[in-house]
Amino acid sequence: MKIQNQLGYIKGITFAPFHKRGSLSTQTARDSFDYMIEHTAADFVILAPVGLQEHAHSEEICYTSSATFSDEELINMIRYAKSKSIRVALKPTVNCKNGVWRAYISFFEKDVPCEPKWENWFASYTEFQTYYAKIAEAEQCDLFIAGCEMVMTEHRSEEWRNVIAAIRNYYHGPVSYNTDKYQEENVTWWDCVDMISSSGYYPIDQWEQELDRIERVVQKFKKPFFFAEAGCMSRKGSSMVPNNWANQGALRLEEQPDWYRAMFEACAKRSWVNGFAMWEWAPVLPSRSTAARDTSYEICNKPVQEVIKDYYGRDKRK
Template sequence: MRGITLPSWYRTDYDSPAADRYLRGIRATGAEWVTFTPTWYQKRHTDDSLHTTEETASDGSLRRIVRRAHTLGLKVMIKPHVDLPGDEDRADIRPRDRAAWFTSYRRFITHYADLAADTGTERLAVGTELAGVSGDSADWRSVIRAVRDHYDGPLTYAANYDEYRRIHFWKDLDLIGIDAYWPLSATPTTDPARLSRAWKPIKDELAAYAHAQNRRILFTEAGYVSQRGATTAPYSWTVSRDPAPAEQAAAYRALLDSFTGARWWAGVCWWMWDDWPDSGETPVKLAYTPRGKPAEEVLREEWGP
């Protein structure tokens, strides 16, 4: 999978005039896949249900952008998210009534399974970074069975890099999904070789895990802000206020050089192409987007003809 995520933060984002431009930009990197992230919300981490808000991509806009992506020759993964207000972490979701929460969750995820089936979406994630509930294996197997009743394509779950070993339902899915935000360096660096050395023990561990589970591993997310220190905390939007596009580019190159060609590795979907106009809280020069930066050139070199 040569992929890039185009997330949404508002119900009409995917109908934005920028949508076609963003999709063409993604395709021009050599990407063959794009991931979309419709998001439902809950007000508190202990709530027993989730719901749409004005920040949830409308079904119509999602259907239309899937169609546009397919027209451009891009395959699609839909990776629905559940979020909390502000900067609260979805990994902290721990509902008071787990049975009620999973009933609500099945309604949520089968809704997108139907949409994925209707639009010819090529891959679906059944969940993303829900570490507070991902240990409830029997409930997840029930969710997965329900999804398969609605959608016939390959399924994954996007586990955070420090969560994936605690997942016990990988064999019910088609791919192991990992959001690959491993810290690679104690100090900022622009040296791809140094970063590749840091990946080596992680790669060895993942290869063994893929073999033990008899499943390939997909990096459902990986990304780096273009800030000094991005390689020390890839999961952070605010490592520093100092632009460091060379560090971001080095991290892109090291990941691709380290994993491309490994038979057990199913590819990567980079986080993320861009914020929508006027919606980004992080200035573009500091954000995760590779667009217009040396990291985009790395993608073109690695993925181009």
């Protein structure tokens, strides 16, 4: 299945997602970035400035506090990555301050007086996205991803089409949206983006059946596809529920590379999978002893790092 793809193959990693102001401005962050490129063979990075709302039913999104990268440090990191010939995507992402997962952001379908409303939230969300679309345009970013895993908003097709159209008023490169695992066929407005993307947190033994399902979506919309997130923790049991960051399993470093190998093997058979952006890489390098005790999604200095480097280094697709 040949589908026109503006970006070519994506060998990506998400760098410093949701880190606070100042996290990108240090030499430590640049050293971590350099180490990431050298030790993973990645050629693409996603930067994800965060917007915060109080809870899942708040109308206002804040992206100007100390919780969010400053414009200056974000721009400088984009330029630093490009100076290293690394392609850059911006993915402005909303989180809730109270820890509720962004997928649960929602409102009454019918407006009720004195209750928060979809209209107001989408106005704030559009402002958030277009703010960073202007930066993406000015810095010639290679891709703009209009948010992540907003599951309970995605049925609002008209509003989402308006968000994408507003982004295109300011950013003239390719636009995507990162839906959540299992949601690929539930988004009805893929026709208005340039690239379909989703979070590939699928059980280690279910990749083939999930790729069969996603392939039907790709065929329907005839759009290129990549996994804008993919990852697994280094915890016992995580390979069966890689999306469950609350899993309390004990440290098991081999769980992570085993899962990545299964993903790579399954996806390599599908020519329509145009790459990945692994989750995640921190702006501070851990020591090897610290990494050896880390149970999270982090990649650096863990066995999975070599698995990624081997795959990215061998894959010659453009």
